[in-house]
Amino acid sequence: MDVSDLKEKWTGWAFxxxxxxxxASELVEFxxxxxxxxxxxxxxxxxxxxxxxxxASRFHGRKQLPxxxxxxxxxxxxxxxxxxxxxxxxxxxxxxxRSHIHDIxxxxxxxxxxxxxxxxxxxxxxxxLLVAIVDWxxxxxxx
Amino acid sequence: MILDLHxxxxxxxxxxxxxxNYCQWIRRKALPLDGxxxxxxxxxxxxxxxxxxxxxxxxxxxxxxxxxxxxxxxLVFGVNDDxxxxxxxxxxxxxxxRVVEESDRCGAIxxxxxxxxxxxxxxxxxxxxxxxxxxxxxxxxNGGSRGQENDEALALADRLEYxxxxxxxxxxxxxxxxxxxxxxAKVRNMSELVAALxxxxxxxxxxxxxxxxxxx
Numbered sequence: 001m002d003v004s005d006l007k008e009k010w011t012g013w014a015f016x017x018x019x020x021x022x023x024a025s026e027l028v029e030f031x032x033x034x035x036x037x038x039x040x041x042x043x044x045x046x047x048x049x050x051x052x053x054x055x056a057s058r059f060h061g062r063k064q065l066p067x068x069x070x071x072x073x074x075x076x077x078x079x080x081x082x083x084x085x086x087x088x089x090x091x092x093x094x095x096x097x098r099s100h101i102h103d104i105x106x107x108x109x110x111x112x113x114x115x116x117x118x119x120x121x122x123x124x125x126x127x128x129l130l131v132a133i134v135d136w137x138x139x140x141x142x143x
Numbered sequence: 144m145i146l147d148l149h150x151x152x153x154x155x156x157x158x159x160x161x162x163x164n165y166c167q168w169i170r171r172k173a174l175p176l177d178g179x180x181x182x183x184x185x186x187x188x189x190x191x192x193x194x195x196x197x198x199x200x201x202x203x204x205x206x207x208x209x210x211x212x213x214x215x216x217x218l219v220f221g222v223n224d225d226x227x228x229x230x231x232x233x234x235x236x237x238x239x240x241r242v243v244e245e246s247d248r249c250g251a252i253x254x255x256x257x258x259x260x261x262x263x264x265x266x267x268x269x270x271x272x273x274x275x276x277x278x279x280x281x282x283x284x285n286g287g288s289r290g291q292e293n294d295e296a297l298a299l300a301d302r303l304e305y306x307x308x309x310x311x312x313x314x315x316x317x318x319x320x321x322x323x324x325x326x327x328a329k330v331r332n333m334s335e336l337v338a339a340l341x342x343x344x345x346x347x348x349x350x351x352x353x354x355x356x357x358x359x
Contacts (some may be wrong), residue, residue: 037229105156105158105233106184106186106235107185107211107213107235108215108216108235108262109262109263110260110261110262111261111262112262113235116156
């Protein structure tokens with residue numbers, strides 16, 4: 001499997017879109033679970049009530065990967081998520097998340113060669129404002 | 144002069160530290176470190192300009208690379224356009240012999256790092272396939288090493304008469320300066336650092352109990 005070929009073929013185009021309603025009680029639940037104590041994340045009556053910064057990480061789309069993407073599930077594991085906060089997510093918002101493969105690269109570590117696939121979800125709200133970018137790394141062991 | 148010769152910022156795919164936060168940490172903890180080198184994974188970071196941070200924090204901040212070869216990971220100091228044209232920094236199966244040779248040709252120096260580490264360190268590869276000509280310096284103190292990995296690296300360096308350097312291999316702020324390199328003379332830029340390393344005017348040191356301790 002040639003990573004540069006994969007990268008050329010599969011990165012940069014949207015393969016999934018999903019929408020989500022943002023509910024106040026779920027914002028509170030998430031913030032408390034994260035250990036947040038600031039009222040603006042935990043108290044819906046706060047004048048600046050909004051989602052905790054990593055909130056967008058809780059969503060997933062309908063597809064993990066584009067149809068036909070050659071990933072060997074039995075050799076793969078989750079490499080974690082990175083959330084880039086762009087603007088507040090608030091109760092009552094309707095978010096649209098569009099997914100694309102942002103990057104594919106290889107590296108070597110103690111466990112040998114690995115291929116990283118970065119699934120990027122870009123979240124916009126009802127005003128088409130970008131509120132968060134979530135990069136989800138999926139790792140496949142090579143060889 | 145003491146420099147941490149192995150660190151990663153958010154420019155690396157697995158780096159979690161901003162360079163500014165490294166600087167703040169060094170000053171807040173009063174670490175007697177004169178600077179650091181960003182050795183980003185599989186790339187050379189052209190875009191970042193750390194000169195304002197150098198001025199603000201009075202630290203030397205230099206840029207290098209960590210590439211991946213058939214003998215494990217290798218730090219490359221003195222990256223320039225010629226060297227970047229010589230091989231693809233993003234490739235994970237580079238030939239160490241070629242990286243060393245091209246680095247020499249382009250006025251840089253290639254230094255295998257964390258040699259004692261499984262798969263990505265050169266010790267096991269040397270044992271299996273022999274030493275690589277042209278290697279003069281290896282990283283014998285790595286802040287991310289486990290168990291006996293640094294001891295194995297030191298033994299290899301002693302056996303093959305390599306010069307030794309140290310680096311934290313930090314990916315998060317609080318790890319900066321765990322290990323470093325003491326240079327005999329002050330260096331002001333990458334050219335002077337490369338010259339010092341080529342001449343072997345360096346020593347691996349670890350930060351333990353509020354002082355720098357020589358590995359040897």
